[in-house]
Amino acid sequence: MSESALFDVPVLTGVLRPPAPWVLRRAEGAELAAYRRLRRDAFVTEQHLFSGTDADDVDDDPRTVVLVAVAPDGAVLGGVRLAPLTEPDIGWWAGSRLVVDGAVRGAAGLGAQLVDEACRVAEAAGVLRFDATVQQRYAPMFARLGWTDAGATEVGGAPHRRMRWPIDRVAALVERTKAPLAELLDPFGAAWGTAPGASLGGAGFVGDDGAPVPGSDLVAACDAILPAMVQRDPEWAGWCGVLVNVNDLSAMGADPVGLLDAVAGPDLGTVRRVVRGLRSAAEAWGVPLLGGHTQLGVPAALAVTALGRTGAPVPGGGGRRHDELTLTVDTTGGWRPGSSGTQWDSTSSRSGEELRAMARLVRDAAPRAAKDVSMAGIVGTAGMLAEASGCGAEIDVAAVPRPADAATGDWLTCFPGFGMLTADAPGASRMASPLTDSAAIGRLSAAPGVRLTWPDGETTTALPGPVTGLGHA
Numbered sequence: 001m002s003e004s005a006l007f008d009v010p011v012l013t014g015v016l017r018p019p020a021p022w023v024l025r026r027a028e029g030a031e032l033a034a035y036r037r038l039r040r041d042a043f044v045t046e047q048h049l050f051s052g053t054d055a056d057d058v059d060d061d062p063r064t065v066v067l068v069a070v071a072p073d074g075a076v077l078g079g080v081r082l083a084p085l086t087e088p089d090i091g092w093w094a095g096s097r098l099v100v101d102g103a104v105r106g107a108a109g110l111g112a113q114l115v116d117e118a119c120r121v122a123e124a125a126g127v128l129r130f131d132a133t134v135q136q137r138y139a140p141m142f143a144r145l146g147w148t149d150a151g152a153t154e155v156g157g158a159p160h161r162r163m164r165w166p167i168d169r170v171a172a173l174v175e176r177t178k179a180p181l182a183e184l185l186d187p188f189g190a191a192w193g194t195a196p197g198a199s200l201g202g203a204g205f206v207g208d209d210g211a212p213v214p215g216s217d218l219v220a221a222c223d224a225i226l227p228a229m230v231q232r233d234p235e236w237a238g239w240c241g242v243l244v245n246v247n248d249l250s251a252m253g254a255d256p257v258g259l260l261d262a263v264a265g266p267d268l269g270t271v272r273r274v275v276r277g278l279r280s281a282a283e284a285w286g287v288p289l290l291g292g293h294t295q296l297g298v299p300a301a302l303a304v305t306a307l308g309r310t311g312a313p314v315p316g317g318g319g320r321r322h323d324e325l326t327l328t329v330d331t332t333g334g335w336r337p338g339s340s341g342t343q344w345d346s347t348s349s350r351s352g353e354e355l356r357a358m359a360r361l362v363r364d365a366a367p368r369a370a371k372d373v374s375m376a377g378i379v380g381t382a383g384m385l386a387e388a389s390g391c392g393a394e395i396d397v398a399a400v401p402r403p404a405d406a407a408t409g410d411w412l413t414c415f416p417g418f419g420m421l422t423a424d425a426p427g428a429s430r431m432a433s434p435l436t437d438s439a440a441i442g443r444l445s446a447a448p449g450v451r452l453t454w455p456d457g458e459t460t461t462a463l464p465g466p467v468t469g470l471g472h473a
Contacts, residue, residue, distance in 0.1 A: 063084050067114060078104070079098075111141070112141060129458075136161050207384060210249055218308070222303065241277070247374070247418065259304055262294075262304075314366065324427065326422045326431050328433065332349070333417060340410075344403070388472065450462045
C-alpha cells in the first residue's frame with residue numbers, strides 16, 4: 001500500500017454557510033457507503049488525486065474506524081478514517097481520507113470537529129503515535145488544533161505536510177505520580193547523602209524501590225494501596241499490598257524475610273477481607289506476616305512494610321550510557337475487573353512456586369541496575385532508572401513484550417503485576433525465564449527523558465526530562 005493512499009486530506013474550506021446540525025459517530029452500513037461516495041467525489045472527481053477509485057487496503061482492514069457526521073435527516077455530511085499502521089498493532093495509527101460534503105464546507109468547522117473526534121478515539125484506543133499527511137494549504141488548520149509539523153512530503157504530485165498529534169499520556173501519568181517527589185522529599189536533605197541528616201536511600205541508592213539498612217544486609221520497602229481500591233476490592237488490595245512490596249525487594253535482588261501491615265477500615269468485614277488477601281499473598285510468596293496495626297471505624301487504608309536480605313543489593317541507578325534495557329514481564333492473566341487499562345493481574349492465577357521463582361530473577365541475574373514496573377508504567381519506570389543512572393532512555397516500541405489483548409498505550413502505562421526493567425551491557429542480560437517474556441527493548445542514552453522509537457525510524461518524546469527530580473544516585 002502506498003503512502004499516498006494512506007494520508008491524503010481533501011479541501012476543507014469553501015463558501016461559508018449557516019451552521020448545519022449533525023452528530024458524530026462510527027459509520028455502519030449505508031453511512032459507510034455514503035462516506036465512500038463523498039471520498040470518491042472529492043478525491044477522484046474534484047481533486048484528481050486518484051484515478052478511478054481512492055479505495056485501498058485500509059478500507060479492507062477490520063481494525064479501521066470510520067467516523068462520520070450525520071445530519072438529522074440521515075445524510076452523511078463528512079467523515080474520516082483512522083487505522084493502525086502495523087501488524088500487530090503497536091499503537092501507531094494514522095488518520096486519513098478526511099472529507100466534507102461540498103454543500104457544507106466551512107459550516108461550523110465540521111472538518112475540525114471530525115479531526116478532534118479522531119484524536120479522541122485514537123487516544124481512547126491506547127494509541128501513542130497518531131499521524132496524518134495533509135495538503136500544505138490545510139496544515140495551518142491542523143496546527144490550530146494542536147498538531148505539530150513533522151516535515152514536508154509529496155502526495156500525488158502535490159506538496160503536503162506530515163502532521164502529528166501530540167499524545168501526552170505518559171507525561172501526564174508521571175506528572176500525577178512521580179514528578180512531585182523531589183520537592184516533597186527535600187526536607188530529608190537536598191544534597192542526598194552529604195547534607196546533615198540525609199538518609200533516604202543512602203549513597204548510590206537514590207529513588208530505589210527499597211532502602212538498604214545501614215550496617216546490615218537488610219533491605220526495607222514500604223508501599224501503600226490506594227484507599228479507593230481498599231474500599232472497592234479489599235481482598236485484592238491485601239494481595240497487592242504483598243505483591244508490590246515483594247516486587248520492590250525483588251528489584252534489589254533481596255530475598256523477602258518478613259512483612260508488617262497497617263490496615264484500617266470502616267467495619268470488621270472490610271478489614272477481615274483485607275487481612276484475608278494479605279494472608280493469601282504472604283502464603284503464596286512464602287513470607288511471614290510478622291505483625292502490624294489494625295484500626296476500625298475509619299476510612300479504608302492499607303500500608304505494608306517488607307524486609308529482605310541481600311549481601312549485594314542491585315541499585316536502580318547502576319546503569320551506564322549505552323547499556324541495554326531489558327523488560328522481563330509476565331504477560332499471562334488479564335485486566336483486573338474494574339481496572340481495565342490500568343491494572344494487569346498476572347499473579348493471582350500463578351502457583352506459589354512460580355511466584356517465588358520470578359521473585360528470584362533479579363537476584364540470580366545480578367544486572368547493573370533494576371527497577372520493578374509499578375505506578376509509572378513501563379515508560380515512566382524506564383525514565384526513573386535512567387534518571388538515577390544519570391542518563392536518558394530510548395525504547396523500541398515494537399520490541400516491548402505485551403499481551404495480545406492489551407492496547408499499547410494501556411500496557412506501557414499500567415501496573416503489569418510482575419514486570420522488571422534491568423540495565424546491563426549490550427547482550428549481557430541474564431533475565432530469561434520460562435515464566436516470563438524477556439526482551440531487549442532499548443538502551444540508556446545521553447539525553448535526559450525517554451524517547452520512543454518506531455519501525456519507520458521516527459522518534460517521539462514520551463518524557464522530555466527527568467521523572468522525579470531526585471537526580472543521579
